[in-house]
Amino acid sequence: xxxxxxxxxxxxxxxxxxxxxxxxxxxxxxxxxxxxxxxxxxxxxxxxxxxxxxxxxxxxxxxxxxxxxxxxxxxxxxxxxxxxxxxxxxxxxxxxxxxxxxxxxxxxxx
Amino acid sequence: xxxxxxxxxxxxxxxxxxxxxxxxxxxxxxxxxxxxxxxxxxxxxxxxxxxxxxxxxxxxxxxxxxxxxxxxxxxxxxxxxxxxxxxxxxxxxxxxxxxxxxxxxxxxxx
Numbered sequence: 001x002x003x004x005x006x007x008x009x010x011x012x013x014x015x016x017x018x019x020x021x022x023x024x025x026x027x028x029x030x031x032x033x034x035x036x037x038x039x040x041x042x043x044x045x046x047x048x049x050x051x052x053x054x055x056x057x058x059x060x061x062x063x064x065x066x067x068x069x070x071x072x073x074x075x076x077x078x079x080x081x082x083x084x085x086x087x088x089x090x091x092x093x094x095x096x097x098x099x100x101x102x103x104x105x106x107x108x109x110x
Numbered sequence: 111x112x113x114x115x116x117x118x119x120x121x122x123x124x125x126x127x128x129x130x131x132x133x134x135x136x137x138x139x140x141x142x143x144x145x146x147x148x149x150x151x152x153x154x155x156x157x158x159x160x161x162x163x164x165x166x167x168x169x170x171x172x173x174x175x176x177x178x179x180x181x182x183x184x185x186x187x188x189x190x191x192x193x194x195x196x197x198x199x200x201x202x203x204x205x206x207x208x209x210x211x212x213x214x215x216x217x218x219x220x
Contacts, residue, residue, distance in 0.1 A: 043200050043211030102152035
């Protein structure tokens, strides 16, 4: 079983839609959960960072972690064309290594 | 402003010709790392360094070398590049919620 599984998409939504991006993981030692956003031809940039289970909200973005089911989600409300990017989940814990999901490519159509 | 720089940004070379990709960070962070990103495989860690003179293998270290002689620099060395090392390479400085990625180096080995 892979450490992190992420649906690669692609996902295409109309502007204003609510977007749900998800990852599952297998390593119960993961304690920190990050979401990165990567625009085309750019390096990934940290979008959200959460510790352990629960929700964290930042503007239109909400990160959700359910450690009991090893499931992490990123919700984008009122999606905008500028949100079009690839989103990578990255759980970490138990070692110095950061593991990335393969990324979900999102397109928000005006 | 936190910044990670990489050079060169684009490189086309031939099999067996040694090359070095430089990476520099201005954050004074102990932790630096190198990743490669390939379609369908996502971001995979090549090497990481927890401090000066301390380096360790990531998930895909074969064919690569690194050195960490000073805190701000973490060069990636390909002693004898092969076509399967054609990829997009990212250097990162920091860790967890303080990790910043460089802009990437697109390497093609013919």
